Structure formats: structure tokens, C-alpha cells
Amino acid sequence: MPRRSADGYDLVAIALHWLIAVLIFGLLVLGFVMTRQSIDPALQFALFQWHKSFGMLALLLAAVRLVRSLTVARVRPVEGLGALERRSAHGMHYLLLALAVAVPVAGWMIASVSPLEIPTFAFNLVVIPHLPVPKSEAAEAWWTTVHAVLAYSTLALVFLHSAAALYHHYVRHDDVLTRMLGSRYRTVKTSIEEPGP
Ligand code: HEM
Ligand code: HEM
Numbered sequence: 001m002p003r004r005s006a007d008g009y010d011l012v013a014i015a016l017h018w019l020i021a022v023l024i025f026g027l028l029v030l031g032f033v034m035t036r037q038s039i040d041p042a043l044q045f046a047l048f049q050w051h052k053s054f055g056m057l058a059l060l061l062a063a064v065r066l067v068r069s070l071t072v073a074r075v076r077p078v079e080g081l082g083a084l085e086r087r088s089a090h091g092m093h094y095l096l097l098a099l100a101v102a103v104p105v106a107g108w109m110i111a112s113v114s115p116l117e118i119p120t121f122a123f124n125l126v127v128i129p130h131l132p133v134p135k136s137e138a139a140e141a142w143w144t145t146v147h148a149v150l151a152y153s154t155l156a157l158v159f160l161h162s163a164a165a166l167y168h169h170y171v172r173h174d175d176v177l178t179r180m181l182g183s184r185y186r187t188v189k190t191s192i193e194e195p196g197p
Contacts (some may be wrong), residue, residue, distance in 0.1 A: 008075050008179040016065045017180060020100055023058040028155055034146035052120040056128055061105035066097050078174045092161055094182045106147035
């Protein structure tokens, strides 16, 4: 049987949502800064290692969240949403779940296909193995583009997603934002339905 509080998102879902959001924002900024050409090479190497470390952490959390979203019962949409609003919210959530996994996987592919074979020392603790894929400069350039396009597309979608949340809070005055902040902020109760994000 699917498990989830009948009273909105459970604490694990809320913690995962905000932790992944913070990681993604931080990684976008770090990724942008570390790829500037003017940067000192030693600093750049260190920033790449931090980027890869936090990126792999983001991947781990996103994978847990994706599995939970597909197996644990999901929260019913708030009262008063039209069919189009419900569908677009679902579509956006699935897209964000997929991108939160796809962006770091594309990053992992860059490190794995690079002929330079620079190891990933996650938090200076463990070496993350490269994926078993053929190495070439062409593949490295391709995955670098894929990673950047997916990362900046995620930023654009998160902007829309956040704008929708703020619209619901300040214009519609419903529980869309508050139920992602925790039960103490809630004003209206929701209940569970079938699995999904
Ligand atoms: C949610 C997770 C991640 C986000 C949001 C993210 C974001 C970014 C961004 C915005 C850039 C700069 C793109 C550009 O302006 O050219 C970048 C570059 C890069 N990322 Fe990530 N990244 C993530 C995870 C990872 C992971 C897990 C790895 C590897 C294990 C990785 C490896 C790289 C590398 C090697 C580059 C530099 C590519 C180049 O040479 O230009 N990233 N990332
Ligand atoms: C400041 C940034 C963000 C805000 C204000 C925000 C706000 C929200 C809110 C209010 C909900 C609940 C919607 C509902 O119950 O109908 C939600 C759900 C969701 N958000 Fe965000 N969000 C942000 C960033 C992100 C990021 C970076 C991602 C992932 C890339 C993300 C992915 C999701 C997903 C997949 C859901 C569906 C519920 C779940 O599976 O956890 N959000 N968000």
C-alpha cells in the first residue's frame, strides 16, 4: 500500500525538495563561476572538485526523491484548481524530477568521457568511479553542451515553478506554497491519491 501523510507532504518530501533546490541553485552559480576563462587554474581545479562532489550528492538525493515520488502516494492538488492547472503542475513536477537526475548524470558523463581522466574526489573522501563509456574529446564537448543546456533550462523552469508558487500564495491565497513549507504554515487540509510527484 502507498504510504504518505493524508495531511500534505511528509517531512522527508519537504526536506528533499528544499535541500535539492538549494543544491541546484548553488551548483548553477558554482558551475557558471568555475567555467569563466579568467579564473586561476589551481582555484578552478578545486572548484571543479567541489562542483562534482555536491553534484553527486544532488544526484543521490534526486534519485531517492524520484523513487519516492513514483512509489509513495502523492498529495492531492489543492481545492479550486482547474484541469489545465492540475495537468500543467503535474507536467512541471515530472519535468523537474527528471531534470534533477538528468543534469548531474550529464555532468558525470563529462567527467567519464574526458580523455584527461581526472578523478572525482567526492568531498576528499571517496573516488567516484567513471561510468564505463568510451573517451574522446568530441564526446566531452557534446556532454559539456548537454549538461549546460539542461542546467540552464532547469533554471528557467524553476523560475516559472517558483513564480507559480508565489502567484498561488499572494494572489490565490491557497495552500500550494504553505504545504511545501510544513504543516505549521497550513490553513487547509489535503488528502492522498495515487502515486506520482
Ligand atoms: C544538479 C546538479 C548540477 C548542476 C545544476 C550543474 C550545473 C552546471 C553549470 C551551470 C555548469 C556551467 C556550464 C557553462 O556555463 O558552461 C556546469 C559545468 C560543469 N559541471 Fe555541472 N552541474 C551539476 C552536477 C554536476 C556533476 C554531478 C558533475 C560531475 C560529476 C558535473 C560536472 C561538471 C563539469 C566537469 C563542468 C565543466 C564543463 C566545462 O568544461 O565547461 N556537474 N555544471
Ligand atoms: C525557490 C525555489 C522553489 C520554490 C518556491 C518551490 C515551490 C514549490 C511548491 C510550493 C511546491 C508544491 C506544489 C503543490 O503542492 O502543488 C513544489 C513542489 C515541487 N517542486 Fe518546487 N520549488 C522550488 C524549487 C524547486 C526545484 C529547484 C525543483 C527541482 C528541480 C523543484 C521541484 C519540485 C517538485 C518535483 C515538486 C512536486 C513535489 C515533490 O515531488 O517534491 N522545486 N515546489
